Amino acid sequence: MEVAATTLLNALTLISILALVGLGLTISFGLMNVTNLAHGEFVAIGAFSVYYIQSLGGSFWLGLMVAPLAGAAAGFILEWLILRHLYDRPVGAILATWGISLILQQSLELIFGLGAKPVVPPVDGVSDLGLITYPTYRLILISIAATTLLAVLLLLRRTGFGLDIRTVIQNREMAEAVGINTRRAFAVAFAFGAAVAGLAGALVSPLATVLPQMGVNYLANSFFVVIVGGAGSITGLLAGSSFVGGFTSILNYQISPSLAQALVLTAAIVLVRLRPNGFVPVGSRFS
Amino acid sequence: MLTASGLRSGYGALPVLHGVDIAVGEGEVVSVLGRNGAGKTTLLRTLSGALAAQSGQISVGGLDVTRRPAFQRARAGIAYVPQGRGIFGMLTVEENLEVGTRAAVGSDTTDIRQRVFQYFPILKERSGQRAGTFSGGQQQMLAIARALCGQPKILLLDEPAEGIQPSIVHEIGTLVRRLADEQGLAVLLVEQNLDLVMSASSRCLVMDKGRIVHAIQPEDLKDEVLLKQFLAL
Numbered sequence: 001m002e003v004a005a006t007t008l009l010n011a012l013t014l015i016s017i018l019a020l021v022g023l024g025l026t027i028s029f030g031l032m033n034v035t036n037l038a039h040g041e042f043v044a045i046g047a048f049s050v051y052y053i054q055s056l057g058g059s060f061w062l063g064l065m066v067a068p069l070a071g072a073a074a075g076f077i078l079e080w081l082i083l084r085h086l087y088d089r090p091v092g093a094i095l096a097t098w099g100i101s102l103i104l105q106q107s108l109e110l111i112f113g114l115g116a117k118p119v120v121p122p123v124d125g126v127s128d129l130g131l132i133t134y135p136t137y138r139l140i141l142i143s144i145a146a147t148t149l150l151a152v153l154l155l156l157r158r159t160g161f162g163l164d165i166r167t168v169i170q171n172r173e174m175a176e177a178v179g180i181n182t183r184r185a186f187a188v189a190f191a192f193g194a195a196v197a198g199l200a201g202a203l204v205s206p207l208a209t210v211l212p213q214m215g216v217n218y219l220a221n222s223f224f225v226v227i228v229g230g231a232g233s234i235t236g237l238l239a240g241s242s243f244v245g246g247f248t249s250i251l252n253y254q255i256s257p258s259l260a261q262a263l264v265l266t267a268a269i270v271l272v273r274l275r276p277n278g279f280v281p282v283g284s285r286f287s
Numbered sequence: 288m289l290t291a292s293g294l295r296s297g298y299g300a301l302p303v304l305h306g307v308d309i310a311v312g313e314g315e316v317v318s319v320l321g322r323n324g325a326g327k328t329t330l331l332r333t334l335s336g337a338l339a340a341q342s343g344q345i346s347v348g349g350l351d352v353t354r355r356p357a358f359q360r361a362r363a364g365i366a367y368v369p370q371g372r373g374i375f376g377m378l379t380v381e382e383n384l385e386v387g388t389r390a391a392v393g394s395d396t397t398d399i400r401q402r403v404f405q406y407f408p409i410l411k412e413r414s415g416q417r418a419g420t421f422s423g424g425q426q427q428m429l430a431i432a433r434a435l436c437g438q439p440k441i442l443l444l445d446e447p448a449e450g451i452q453p454s455i456v457h458e459i460g461t462l463v464r465r466l467a468d469e470q471g472l473a474v475l476l477v478e479q480n481l482d483l484v485m486s487a488s489s490r491c492l493v494m495d496k497g498r499i500v501h502a503i504q505p506e507d508l509k510d511e512v513l514l515k516q517f518l519a520l
Contacts, residue, residue, distance in 0.1 A: 160385075167375055167386045173337050174373035179361035179390030179437055 015245035016145030024193025030232020040215025046201025071198020121206035230278025294343035321494035364440035376419025390437030424455035
């Protein structure tokens with residue numbers, strides 16, 4: 001029972017992070033048809049933001065607020081400088097973002113130096129949940145992630161901007177014909193996805209090893225999340241991250257993490273073979 | 288209201304329009320006829336901005352929009368209802384109409400929708416329904432309603448009668464005529480259905496191989512000899 005409860009909370013931690021990182025990917029995949037290999041670096045930028053703020057004497061919470069802004073700024077620049085010229089060339093976009101990914105990793109290393117950076121969690125200790133005790137910080141992480149995802153869902157379903165995005169995803173040419181500035185919608189949506197990835201990076205920074213290359217792992221897993229779940233929908237994103245995150249957490253308890261990772265990815269491949277468009281196919285995007 | 292002169296465009300290295308001159312005035316419904324591949328759809332796509340003009344000029348009420356992207360042309364007053372209608376099937380009727388108002392910058396959008404509903408009472412009844420569940424005829428009505436939500440000066444309609452039952456085709460013809468008469472809307476209609484063309488048009492143009500080759504009156508369409516000559520039908 002205790003094991004089950006702990007596994008569940010571990011799974012929720014992982015699912016939260018995967019969903020936050022995957023959000024930006026599902027936006028660029030589903031909305032712009034861009035495979036962004038530099039997305040993991042937004043996570044790294046978020047984590048380094050917290051490290052940098054803390055190294056200046058600022059609090060973790062200040063870092064947590066700066067991280068999404070840093071992510072958004074990086075995303076905005078990347079979209080404006082590179083991606084907007086490559087929307088008609090998906091393969092070119094893959095190569096370009098891969099190059100950007102390497103440049104960003106090296107830049108972080110040049111600026112902050114080699115080696116892992118320490119990030120101090122805002123709270124220490126564990127919380128007593130009755131049945132089990134669980135690290136307090138992880139509970140905070142899960143709540144912030146859940147709140148963020150709920151806010152994103154409301155933004156998409158209840159606001160004019162959300163309606164624009166849902167419209168552009170369904171039919172870009174027609175969205176433009178009714179008067180929506182689709183280029184601007186792309187830029188804002190992309191920066192928004194980068195901001196949420198930055199937030200994810202900040203949230204994991206006390207738990208993970210903060211390195212310039214840290215984004216690569218999150219990128220790979222989040223791609224599986226998006227592909228398994230189906231690109232371009234929040235429901236698909238949640239389904240995909242629950243599958244990858246849940247499965248990984250359960251297996252991690254039984255076998256070595258590397259083997260668990262391999263098994264999860266194998267399961268994901270089988271799943272994609274059976275359901276090529278993911279759990280939530282394109283037809284029901286962002287709904 | 289809408290004028291285009293010397294308009295050339297096409298797909299990549301394949302030219303389709305070879306210098307089209309066209310003018311549609313306020314309250315006028317101009318139909319474009321022609322065989323498949325004559326360039327009718329390409330003409331509408333070029334006017335709406337879905338396809339860039341390679342040369343020539345397009346203006347809306349005196350404003351040159353040739354180099355403007357499609358969303359700015361929509362805001363300048365060009366509404367486009369493409370072949371196949373381009374309905375956002377996953378959105379509700381209400382949401383389709385709301386995005387339709389994106390072109391009406393600075394206007395009261397609730398007010399616009401109420402006025403548009405007067406022409407389409409059925410859409411008001413079903414405003415919460417997903418547009419994708421509508422029949423072809425209802426989708427066509429919704430597409431026209433959505434176009435009107437942008438408070439356009441010019442309406443570009445591409446084969447609105449395609450795949451729609453005759454009673455609704457007649458309804459669309461009456462509606463288009465009413466919109467031109469009552470709202471002063473300039474309508475450019477591409478259509479193969481001659482009944483619709485005759486009931487709605489002020490005048491007709493015949494297109495062939497990317498050019499306007501004849502101007503005829505709607506009544507001329509009853510004359511089979513002329514039809515054969517112009518359209519080779």
